[in-house]
Structures are given as structure tokens and as C-alpha cells.
Amino acid sequence: MVARLALAALFGSVIGLERERLLWAAGLRTHMLVCVGSCLIMLVSAYGFADVLGTDHVVLDPSRIAAQVVSGIGFLGAGTILLRGEVVKGLTTAASLWGVAAIGLAIGSGLYVPALATTALIIGILAGVKPFEERWRARMQARTLQLTVRRDALSIDTLQAAIGGHASRVRTFTVRPSADPDLDEVTVTFVRLSQASVTAIAAKLRAQPDIVAVEEVDD
Template sequence: MLTNLEMCIRLMLAASLGSLIGFERERLLWAAGLRTHMLVCVGSCLLMIVSAFGFQDALAMPHTELDPSRVAAQVVSGIGFLGAGSILLRGEVIKGLTTAASLWTVAAIGLAVGGGLYVVGTAATVIILIILVAIKPMERIYRNRVQVHVLKLLAPSRAVTLSTVNEVLGNRASKVKQFIVEKGEADDTDSITLELKRTSEAQAREILLQLLKIEGVQEDTAGQ
């Protein structure tokens, strides 16, 4: 049986590891940020402790067995509702899958720490941070290599839709891989992101100039 101090140490370590991943999501202003990741990690750690050590008195009863893995399995499946809540449909593009995955892995870290696997939990935290932070520049390099360009625009609210883009670009509309519309910082404005596939720098510039002909549309240089 663990001492109360050991249990508290596990909870604090789970909170610390969860905060490291949560801070990275908080930096990108995602809804599931620092506090959410800390709560998920501490909660799953607590459930693991309760599952493994909270029924010691019951084990003294005849014909009683304990299976801590049953609670762990329920945590893994139950965390799905938080992950689903962090996935958003913006325009015609789904965003938030990475944050949902980070919540799921943070729950796993909490289970590991709750089970006393400190080294594994810490190693998993480092690996996850590398995936979230260090791999992102590699994605940009890959996109540049396969000629993917991202355009950032500002427009009056609801002035630019996917049908508008298709009408303005004509045949070039097939170059649009992603079209995302978000609420702009100013009232009654939209922040628009277009990801173009298989386009050279010159072609991307020509498409940008076509889009800037739409009334009220301007390039979002701050969002680049």
C-alpha cells in the first residue's frame, strides 16, 4: 500500500507533465489548453491510484480479486468525449485533431504515473513535446518541397465563401486544398486561410492577386 505522500507525489508529477503539453496547446490559443491538459492528466492519475490501491480492504474479503486495468480501459475510452469537443468544423475543414490526440495521450501519461511508471511517463511527455513542437517546422519544409502555399486574407464578414472563391478563380479553384474561415479580431471581419496545392510561387501570387480583387479583401500580413 502506498503512503499518502507517495500518492500526492504521483498526482503532482502528473500535473507537471500534463502542464508541459498543455502549455504548448495554450500557446496556440486552443480551447483545450493548459488547465484542461493538467486536469486530464491528474484525473487519470487519480483514477489509476484508486483502481490499484483504493480497494485494499475489499481484497481481504474471500473470493475477491482486483483488476486495475479495467479502470484504465474506461479512462482510455471515456476521454473520447473531451477529444470530440476539441475537434471543430471550420468552413469545410476539420481542425483540432492534434489537440484531441494530445488529450488522449495526456490521459495515458496520467495512467502511467498513477501506476508508478515515472520514467515511462516522463519519456512519453518528452516524445509528445517533440512531436508537437519540433515536427511542425519539418511539415512546413515538406509543404514547400511539394509546392504547397498558404494564403492569409482578411475580408468583411461572410463576404468570401467557397463558392465565391470558385467563381473568382475559375479553373484555378482546383488548386485550393483547404479553405478555412474564422472570425477575425475586428468585429464583422473574417480571417481566411487558403492552402494551395501544386503551385509555384508565381502561381500562388497570381491567385492572391485575383482574390484581392474581391471587394473589401486584403492580405493578412500579420497572420503570415
């Protein structure tokens, strides 16, 4: 039993180190404690009631204690989730805590190979998938161009004709009067375009005779 607790601490530390590297609140010690605690709860469920099982008029379901870990770990996960502006942070760390709790339960029940495989998979997901996720998010990010054009010279149709195949990526097209009565200010927002593609579109628009200025805006 002590060896299982030690193994749970080891597996939890592997995942905790990855979170600690990113300076999350739930880091090394938190993941170790969750994994060890879940392992102990599983041991109590499996062996803690051996002296009363089989006694007359006593009916116990030891698995019920271990089952509470799945729902009970939620309060720790909720503590790692933060709302910053319109962005929710900490969901991945909350999920890793939930996964570590499951690893602890598996080790406590003697399922060492599934626990090891789950640890490797979680590390692969947290560390290996992140670069692809960031690349995808960068591509999906909305990008905005601020245009200064001659009055009534640019419409959505002329914009689409100017940018060609990227016209389907236009999410918003807004025209408002400028302080100069001869000019309009146009805001165009694109989605699912890389920064290089937006820069190329900006170069095309600058070549248009009725477009005075094109500025790329960081969202």
C-alpha cells in the same frame, strides 16, 4: 501518492503550455486536469480495493477502472474538434489530451521514466514537427492560374509543351468562353508545386504570344 499526482500535474502542464501558446480551447488547465485525473484513477485502480481483495467470494479486476480512461477521454477530445468549412481543426489537440491521459496512467502506476519520455516525445511532436508539417502542406497546396488567351489558342497539349517538366502537376484544366468573343478564359490548377515554381510557370506562359494575361489566384 500525492507526489505522483503533483508529478502528473507538472507533466500535463508542460504539454498544456504548448497548446496554450496557440490559443487552443484545451490549454494549460485542461491538460493538467486530464493528467491528474488519469493519475488518480490509476491510483484508485491499484490501491483503492486493497481492503476487499482476497475476500471470499469477491473477485475484482482493478485494471478495468484505468481502462475506462482510454475510451472515456474521447468526450473531451471530441469537444476540441471543429469543422470549419472543409477543414477539420483540433485533431492534434484531441490527440494530445489522449496522450496526456496515458501519461497520467503511467505516473499513477509508477512508470516514471516512460511517462517522462512520452512527455518529451509529445512536446517534440507538437512543437518540433510543426514547421516541417507546415512546409509540406504549403508544397502540397493546390495553386491556380487564371489565363486569358486567344480563342481556341490553348489546349492541354500546348499547355504541357509550354510548361515542360511540370506538366504532370496539372490537376485541372478548364476552358470557358470569355465576354470578349475573341478570347477564352482558362483555369489551370497545379498540385505539389511550390509558390516559386508556379510563379516561374506564370512567367513562361506570359511569354507565349497567344496568352493575353496570366493571373495567380489565391485558393
